[in-house]
Amino acid sequence: MVLGDEVVPEAGWVAPELRRELAGLALRYLLVERGPGRSPKRVRERLAQLSDRFSGPQAINLRHRSIPHAYRVFFRHIGLDPDEQPTPVEALALERMRRGAFVSRNLLDDALTIATIESGVALQAFDADRVADRLGIRPSAPGEVLEGRPGELPPGTLVIADEKRPLALLFGPMAAGRGVERATSRMLIAAIQVAGVPDIAVEEAIWLCAQVLRS
Amino acid sequence: MAEQIAEDRERAGAAVALPAAPRDSARAARADLRRQIARLEAQLAELFASAFPRRGIEWRVGAAGGPRVLGIAELERVRDALAARLAEARAELARRHAEEERKRALLEEMIAFPERHPFARITAAEIGQPSCATWEVRPRWGPVGVLANWWRVKLSSGCPLASGRLPSRPYAH
Numbered sequence: 001m002v003l004g005d006e007v008v009p010e011a012g013w014v015a016p017e018l019r020r021e022l023a024g025l026a027l028r029y030l031l032v033e034r035g036p037g038r039s040p041k042r043v044r045e046r047l048a049q050l051s052d053r054f055s056g057p058q059a060i061n062l063r064h065r066s067i068p069h070a071y072r073v074f075f076r077h078i079g080l081d082p083d084e085q086p087t088p089v090e091a092l093a094l095e096r097m098r099r100g101a102f103v104s105r106n107l108l109d110d111a112l113t114i115a116t117i118e119s120g121v122a123l124q125a126f127d128a129d130r131v132a133d134r135l136g137i138r139p140s141a142p143g144e145v146l147e148g149r150p151g152e153l154p155p156g157t158l159v160i161a162d163e164k165r166p167l168a169l170l171f172g173p174m175a176a177g178r179g180v181e182r183a184t185s186r187m188l189i190a191a192i193q194v195a196g197v198p199d200i201a202v203e204e205a206i207w208l209c210a211q212v213l214r215s
Numbered sequence: 216m217a218e219q220i221a222e223d224r225e226r227a228g229a230a231v232a233l234p235a236a237p238r239d240s241a242r243a244a245r246a247d248l249r250r251q252i253a254r255l256e257a258q259l260a261e262l263f264a265s266a267f268p269r270r271g272i273e274w275r276v277g278a279a280g281g282p283r284v285l286g287i288a289e290l291e292r293v294r295d296a297l298a299a300r301l302a303e304a305r306a307e308l309a310r311r312h313a314e315e316e317r318k319r320a321l322l323e324e325m326i327a328f329p330e331r332h333p334f335a336r337i338t339a340a341e342i343g344q345p346s347c348a349t350w351e352v353r354p355r356w357g358p359v360g361v362l363a364n365w366w367r368v369k370l371s372s373g374c375p376l377a378s379g380r381l382p383s384r385p386y387a388h
Contacts, residue, residue, distance in 0.1 A: 021245070021284050060267050063260040072260070073253045076293055079281025083274050139283070158282040170282045 013136035024195025035184045036108035044104045051101035059093040067120030070196030088122040111212035121205035128186035133163040148176025248290035255297040268345035315343040329366035347373030
C-alpha cells in the first residue's frame with residue numbers, strides 16, 4: 001500500500017484465538033518487486049560498517065534491549081528456549097561473533113541482516129508468486145503438513161500461512177519452495193511483531209529492508 | 216416478599232458479584248504466568264550480562280515443544296524451570312565471586328611477598344577478568360634466585376598472535 005511517497009506495510013491476519021491468547025502478536029508485510037540478486041558494493045560496505053559497529057559488548061547486552069528481550073519472552077511463552085533456538089537478532093549476533101563479521105551472501109540476506117540488526121525486529125522473506133492472497137499467523141489444523149518436511153504438523157503448531165496452507169513454522173523452518181530463490185522475481189518481506197515491540201519499530205524494519213533491496 | 220427484596224435490590228443498583236467463568240479465570244491465570252515468565256527472563260538476562268566473561272554457567276532452561284500456545288501446567292513448568300535456573304546461576308556466580316576474591320587477595324600477597332609463594336600462578340580468568348594474562352612467581356636469575364631466595368612476579372599477556380585469514384573486506388581503506 002502506498003500513502004503519498006511512503007510505502008506502508010500491509011497488515012496480516014492473526015487467528016482470533018491467538019489474538020486473545022497472545023496479545024500483541026501481529027504480522028506486517030510488504031511486496032518488493034524484485035528478486036534477490038548479488039549485493040552491490042555499497043550494500044557490502046554498509047554490512048562491513050555494521051560489523052565494525054557491532055562487537056562483543058553489544059552482543060552480550062543484546063538480551064537487555066527492549067525489542068530483543070520481547071522476542072526472548074515470546075519464545076518462552078510459545079514453548080521455545082531462546083538459548084537453544086536463538087531469536088533472529090541473536091542468531092545474527094552469534095554469527096557475527098563466530099565469523100568475525102556479517103558476511104555478505106546476497107542482496108536479500110544482506111538486507112534482512114541490516115534491517116534485523118538495526119531494529120531488532122524479526123524479518124522473513126517469501127516468494128510472492130508462491131503465496132496465495134494474504135499472509136497471517138494461526139495454529140495448524142489436524143492433518144496439515146509443512147511442504148518438504150515428513151509427517152503431519154502436531155495440531156496447534158503456530159504457523160505463518162496464506163489463505164490455503166502453512167508456509168513456515170513461526171520462527172522456524174520454511175516450507176519447501178515458498179522461500180526466495182534465484183528465480184524469484186517478487187518478494188514479500190514479513191515482520192513478526194510480538195508484545196513489547198512498537199509498531200514504529202516494525203515499520204522501520206520493513207522500510208529499511210525495502211530500502212536496501214531497492215538500492 | 217422475596218420478589219419485593221429482589222426488586223428493591225435492582226432499583227438500588229446493587230451490584231451482584233458473579234463468579235468468574237472458568238474460561239476467563241483460566242485465561243487470566245495464563246496471562247499471569249506469562250507475566251511471571253517475562254520477569255524471570257529479565258532477571259536471567261541481567262545475570263547473564265553480569266556473569267560475563269565467566270564461562271561454564273548453564274543458562275538453558277529447555278524447550279516445551281513449541282511453537283504453540285502453552286497451557287497452564289506447561290507455563291507453570293516453564294516458570295518453575297526459569298526460577299530454578301536463576302537460583303542455580305546466582306549460587307554459581309556467588310561461589311565464583313568468593314573464589315575470585317580469594318585469588319585476588321592471593322595475588323596481592325604474591326606481589327607484596329613473592330618469596331612466600333614460589334612458582335605460584337594465577338590467571339586472569341581466576342580473578343574474573345576477560346584477558347589472557349597470567350601472574351607467576353619466578354626466581355630472579357634462575358637457580359641463583361632459588362638459592363638466594365630472590366623472587367619476582369612475572370606478568371605474561373598470554374594471548375597468541377592473531378593468525379589465520381580474516382574475513383575479506385569488501386572495500387579498500
